[in-house]
Amino acid sequence: MNCQPHWIRPVDIWLFNNQTCLLCDEAIESALPICSACELELPWLGESCQRCALPLPLPMSGLICGHCLKQPPAFEQVHAAWAYDFPVDSLIVRFKHNSKWPYGRLLAELLGQCLLDRFNCGQERPDFLLPVPLSVQRLRQRGYNQAAMLCHWLSAQLSIPRCEHWLLRTRDTPAQQALGAKIRKRNLLQAFALAPGTQVKGLYLALVDDVLTTGATAESLARLLLNAGARRVDVYCLARTPKPEGAP
Structure with missing residues (x-):
């Protein structure tokens, strides 16, 4: 009897999971979790x-x-x-x-x-x-x-x-946030x-x-x-x- 958990399926899902932009949740393929449109719109x-x-x-x-x-x-x-x-x-x-x-x-x-x-x-x-x-x-x-x-x-x-x-x-x-210089x-x-x-x-x-x-x-x-x-x-x-x- 093998009581070890089966990791093949979870690892397969993780490897092929599409990354999404942290700001707009759109699917992306870049190394960073942000799409080009959101990156350009940052201040x-x-x-x-x-x-x-x-x-x-x-x-x-x-x-x-x-x-x-x-x-x-x-x-x-x-x-x-x-x-x-x-x-x-x-x-x-x-x-x-x-x-x-x-x-x-x-x-x-x-x-x-x-x-x-x-x-x-x-x-x-x-x-x-x-x-x-x-x-x-x-x-x-x-x-x-x-x-x-x-x-x-x-x-x-x-x-x-x-x-x-x-x-x-x-x-x-x-806390310094609300204080003057x-x-x-x-x-x-x-x-x-x-x-x-x-x-x-x-x-x-x-x-x-x-x-x-x-x-x-x-x-x-x-x-x-x-x-x-x-x-x-x-x-x-x-x-x-x-x-x-x-x-x-």
């Missing part, structure tokens, strides 16, 4: 600040925004694929808060393609990728760090090593530290996160790394939020 980041990736109107293309001119950030450059708009904003929220990991994986793959194009055009590759850390309390509540997952996928696609434990969040802070900066004072024994002197590092809003988190981490001797710090993120209404 790709167009003209933006050369430093912080803030979306800019067309007449200001190729320039640096006023805020970066007045107060240059510690990070050198932000690489974001999209403006934080529909449907990317919805996909990120589902990935970040509802454990819909396929959405995060899809966006990471598309961002990785953009970064590979930059590298092929002569952009220098960073030495290591570092995910923005979560506090222990927030990690226990959510069960995973979305930035660490993005970092893992990008590391494999870009062939750049990642170091998930170099950066520590030493103090839990309130000044309050965010105040919240993040002494919120991060380098893990004991971490050596970053002379390294070119890239921080990985899902969304850049005011840049307060990236600024705090980049300043920490530069003070420790890092040569350069960039930011890789899925999306960049536009300038808030009424902001100077």
